[in-house]
Amino acid sequence: MRVHVLDDGIFVTDAGNIFGGSRKARIRGAMHAVLIEAGDELVLLDAGFGPELPEGLVGRYELNREKNIMDGIREAGHKPGDVTHVVLSHLDADHVGWALAPRSFPNATVYVQRAAVDEAREMSEKDGRRMVVPAVDEGVEEGWCELLNGDGEVVPGIRVEVRTGHSAGHQIVWIGDGEDAALFTADLAPSKIFLNPDTIAGVDTDPEAARRNRIEVLSEAEEKNAPIILYHEPKDFLVNVRRSEKGFEGVPLKD
Numbered sequence: 402m403r404v405h406v407l408d409d410g411i412f413v414t415d416a417g418n419i420f421g422g423s424r425k426a427r428i429r430g431a432m433h434a435v436l437i438e439a440g441d442e443l444v445l446l447d448a449g450f451g452p453e454l455p456e457g458l459v460g461r462y463e464l465n466r467e468k469n470i471m472d473g474i475r476e477a478g479h480k481p482g483d484v485t486h487v488v489l490s491h492l493d494a495d496h497v498g499w500a501l502a503p504r505s506f507p508n509a510t511v512y513v514q515r516a517a518v519d520e521a522r523e524m525s526e527k528d529g530r531r532m533v534v535p536a537v538d539e540g541v542e543e544g545w546c547e548l549l550n551g552d553g554e555v556v557p558g559i560r561v562e563v564r565t566g567h568s569a570g571h572q573i574v575w576i577g578d579g580e581d582a583a584l585f586t587a588d589l590a591p592s593k594i595f596l597n598p599d600t601i602a603g604v605d606t607d608p609e610a611a612r613r614n615r616i617e618v619l620s621e622a623e624e625k626n627a628p629i630i631l632y633h634e635p636k637d638f639l640v641n642v643r644r645s646e647k648g649f650e651g652v653p654l655k656d
């Protein structure tokens with residue numbers, strides 16, 4: 402398998418939008434989707450913001466981009482039509498854009514956990530997660546979206562695992578096994594500060610589950626010495642985890 406870490410730009414927002422309350426501090430987040438060449442299959446993990454910032458976020462978020470995910474796919478030598486599988490960790494707007502709004506991979510099946518869709522369906526109409534439910538429903542009806550009911554392999558060697566907290570049905574992805582395994586943690590541990598299990602995002606629907614799952618998953622990654630791809634980390638997005646006083650720390654991979 403060959404793994405490419407893509408880039409969908411950098412968003413800038415008030416820290417209160419991530420952690421809750423009013424923090425009066427600006428934070429930046431990248432969107433590092435992952436493209437995996439696995440034999441004849443081309444698998445995308447998460448799908449950035451899409452062509453532009455969703456309407457509901459204009460004013461609260463800024464999006465700075467030199468490149469987007471589609472450029473990254475082309476630079477890796479592929480076309481959007483070559484993507485066969487898209488795994489969505491959950492339904493937040495910064496993870497589903499190119500997959501659902503609009504649908505940009507005409508030949509791909511999009512995988513999302515049923516529990517994530519069920520939870521989003523109950524949210525307020527203005528919630529970003531709720532707003533993409535109609536696209537998921539349409540995909541299920543037309544056969545290009547598949548709802549998952551728990552852990553499993555999407556293609557041989559690429560395994561999703563449900564790790565809730567940030568949302569119901571939030572899934573992480575193990576890429577490969579044994580000594581060559583890598584881990585896509587999505588919003589269970591999206592950036593270096595989230596390697597501290599006590600860092601809680603205000604938008605987590607179950608903070609205690611997020612904390613417990615983060616400790617379990619990061620412990621396993623440390624044991625396996627599996628590099629982690631940090632979706633929202635602007636610079637050192639590829640790290641190995643080590644135990645530290647604050648829980649875990651990320652040691653950037655050189656290369």
Ligand SMILES: [Zn+2]
Nearest residue numbers: 493495496588
């Ligand atoms: Zn996110």
